[in-house]
Amino acid sequence: MSNYTILSVSDLRKYFTTAEGVVRAVDGVSFNVKHGETLALVGESGSGKTTTGHVIMGFYPPDGGKIIYKGAYELSIPMKKRPLELKRDIQIVFQDPGTSLNPKRLVKDIISLPLLVHRIVDKRRVYEKVAELLEYVGLSEEYMFRYPHELGGGEKQLVAIARALAPNPSFIILDESTSALDVSSQAKVLNTLVKIQNELKLTYLLITHDLGVVRNISQRVMIMYLGKIYEEAPTEEFFKLPMHPYTQMLLSSIPTLSEEDEKIKPRGIESVGEIPSAVKPPSGCRFHTRCPFAKQICMEKDPPDIIVNNNHIVRCWLYE
Amino acid sequence: MSGATVSEVKFSELEKKVKRENWRRIWFRFKKSKLSVIGLSMILILLFMAVFAEYVAPYPSHAGLYIAFKNAYKPPSIEHILGTDMYGRDVFSRIIFGFRYAFMMIGLVLSIVVPTGVILGLIAGYYRGTFIETVIVRLSDIFISLPPLVLALSIASILEPNIFNSMLAVSLMWWPWYVKLTYSMTVSLRNEPFILAAESQGASTLHILFRELLPIELGTILTKVTLDAGWVILIGAAISFVGLGAQPPTPDLGTMVSEYSKYLPEYWWMSLGPAAGIVLIILAFNLLGDGVRDVFAGE
Numbered sequence: 085m086s087n088y089t090i091l092s093v094s095d096l097r098k099y100f101t102t103a104e105g106v107v108r109a110v111d112g113v114s115f116n117v118k119h120g121e122t123l124a125l126v127g128e129s130g131s132g133k134t135t136t137g138h139v140i141m142g143f144y145p146p147d148g149g150k151i152i153y154k155g156a157y158e159l160s161i162p163m164k165k166r167p168l169e170l171k172r173d174i175q176i177v178f179q180d181p182g183t184s185l186n187p188k189r190l191v192k193d194i195i196s197l198p199l200l201v202h203r204i205v206d207k208r209r210v211y212e213k214v215a216e217l218l219e220y221v222g223l224s225e226e227y228m229f230r231y232p233h234e235l236g237g238g239e240k241q242l243v244a245i246a247r248a249l250a251p252n253p254s255f256i257i258l259d260e261s262t263s264a265l266d267v268s269s270q271a272k273v274l275n276t277l278v279k280i281q282n283e284l285k286l287t288y289l290l291i292t293h294d295l296g297v298v299r300n301i302s303q304r305v306m307i308m309y310l311g312k313i314y315e316e317a318p319t320e321e322f323f324k325l326p327m328h329p330y331t332q333m334l335l336s337s338i339p340t341l342s343e344e345d346e347k348i349k350p351r352g353i354e355s356v357g358e359i360p361s362a363v364k365p366p367s368g369c370r371f372h373t374r375c376p377f378a379k380q381i382c383m384e385k386d387p388p389d390i391i392v393n394n395n396h397i398v399r400c401w402l403y404e
Numbered sequence: 405m406s407g408a409t410v411s412e413v414k415f416s417e418l419e420k421k422v423k424r425e426n427w428r429r430i431w432f433r434f435k436k437s438k439l440s441v442i443g444l445s446m447i448l449i450l451l452f453m454a455v456f457a458e459y460v461a462p463y464p465s466h467a468g469l470y471i472a473f474k475n476a477y478k479p480p481s482i483e484h485i486l487g488t489d490m491y492g493r494d495v496f497s498r499i500i501f502g503f504r505y506a507f508m509m510i511g512l513v514l515s516i517v518v519p520t521g522v523i524l525g526l527i528a529g530y531y532r533g534t535f536i537e538t539v540i541v542r543l544s545d546i547f548i549s550l551p552p553l554v555l556a557l558s559i560a561s562i563l564e565p566n567i568f569n570s571m572l573a574v575s576l577m578w579w580p581w582y583v584k585l586t587y588s589m590t591v592s593l594r595n596e597p598f599i600l601a602a603e604s605q606g607a608s609t610l611h612i613l614f615r616e617l618l619p620i621e622l623g624t625i626l627t628k629v630t631l632d633a634g635w636v637i638l639i640g641a642a643i644s645f646v647g648l649g650a651q652p653p654t655p656d657l658g659t660m661v662s663e664y665s666k667y668l669p670e671y672w673w674m675s676l677g678p679a680a681g682i683v684l685i686i687l688a689f690n691l692l693g694d695g696v697r698d699v700f701a702g703e
Binding site: 141142143163164168171172174175176178180183184185186187188189190192193197198201202208211228229244247251 | 415598600602603611
């Protein structure tokens with residue numbers, strides 16, 4: 085795995101104005117994605133993880149910060165104004181394949197769109213290429229002439245993956261791509277994702293709340309809470325040595341089947357309460373309202389970056 | 405990747421098969437209701453009569469200017485099943501030619517109104533929150549806020565009263581409804597993930613509007629088109645009735661009702677025939693509309 089940074093996000097901010105007030109969905113997020121890795125962005129609903137992904141895609145412009153892609157492209161510009169090359173190179177697979185595929189278009193039309201837009205193959209060979217892509221993600225070419233509603237959830241998601249692969253991208257945002265699927269199709273989709281990543285040297289930004297998925301396919305993990313990232317670590321270390329109380333809470337809330345799994349779970353932190361509103365986020369460390377170890381300072385000041393080791397960073401006053 | 409080379413012939417075969425399958429499904433849903441099949445058959449029969457009026461009508465020369473006073477004011481009989489008018493023209497023959505004008509009116513109005521309204525609606529919905537949206541939506545609001553018949557009448561009275569101008573007037577008041585319908589559907593579909601997906605892959609605006617959005621909206625639009633066809637006849641007849649539409653001796657159904665109503669009640673058959681013709685064609689389109697709605701409602 086080469087180490088060059090494919091995507092660099094610094095101090096990204098995205099606020100939404102609603103009737104209740106300004107929602108600080110993403111509030112100063114910085115991270116780097118290295119070429120060829122899978123970086124997981126984990127958080128509860130409302131943590132701003134999907135918003136982060138959508139801002140990178142350009143669905144809405146950021147309110148602050150910089151996103152640099154491949155050292156050359158500035159991604160703060162909205163999707164429609166991006167050069168075609170960027171629209172080819174960055175792809176997204178959405179959460180719900182039921183709504184990410186047009187119900188009135190045949191699978192072959194859905195997949196041939198990017199092939200034609202980016203002139204990946206000669207017009208006359210488009211269908212052959214579509215069949216090839218379908219086969220590559222594990223579907224037979226019979227699926228070409230079916231409508232999305234004739235497919236199962238997992239199959240639909242595989243079609244969405246084939247569509248994302250069609251223009252030969254190098255970076256794919258997986259926006260909760262397996263959350264809406266049942267467990268057996270989840271496994272199939274995950275295996276396909278891992279296979280194509282290895283073969284095509286793709287980089288993934290995996291947005292999820294499912295720590296099981298994180299453990300299986302990602303190399304690094306970031307924990308997001310109310311618009312901020314509180315811990316960042318290599319996957320293995322993340323599960324072995326979770327440092328932030330929020331991380332510990334998340335890990336201890338995974339249901340386990342075996343005694344062994346139970347043993348490696350961090351102790352002492354019960355999941356309490358709900359994520360507070362992002363309109364009026366708590367002062368200081370945003371987790372202090374639910375944190376059993378909260379101190380006075382946690383309520384007053386943003387926690388500092390504590391560098392545990394090269395790749396492991398935690399933002400928490402406990403380790404100061 | 406494995407190179408499964410499959411011939412283009414095979415793919416086009418499969419594509420044809422899917423299309424056949426779609427039509428079969430549409431017909432299956434449509435024929436479930438007997439009334440809509442009756443509506444469709446009625447329209448096909450009326451359309452056939454309209455197209456081949458010269459051959460279907462017993463007295464084709466009676467359509468326009470024709471005078472035979474010795475035959476005037478004849479009640480319905482075997483030679484003249486709906487009787488004759490004050491100039492001795494066969495009312496039934498004139499009604500058949502009247503259907504031709506009715507279909508022409510429908511065709512003319514809908515071919516102006518539907519494309520205009522749908523395209524503007526798609527654009528306004530797609531460019532939601534921009535100046536383009538404001539202009540289109542406000543403009544159609546203005547036209548909608550004017551009472552339709554009054555608008556049509558004033559236009560018809562400014563221009564020379566004839567069938568073409570009256571249809572132009574009807575079109576002018578009709579397009580905003582298609583804008584409203586398409587606009588509201590487009591707005592709700594606009595931010596669906598499949599639209600975002602196509603946009604993020606670099607699809608052109610034309611592709612998004614006509615290949616992604618329109619196919620989904622088409623069912624609802626078609627339902628409105630069939631239900632509106634009857635209304636076009638009704639409004640057209642109303643304009644003709646007050647004398648601002650087609651002028652005698654044009655065998656337009658509305659004009660005929662207006663012309664012949666002067667001879668009520670003694671010569672009741674004169675106006676009864678064309679009035680029944682109007683009812684028949686509106687009824688047929690309404691029955692068809694119900695069937696079309698059933699076809700697309702299940703989606």
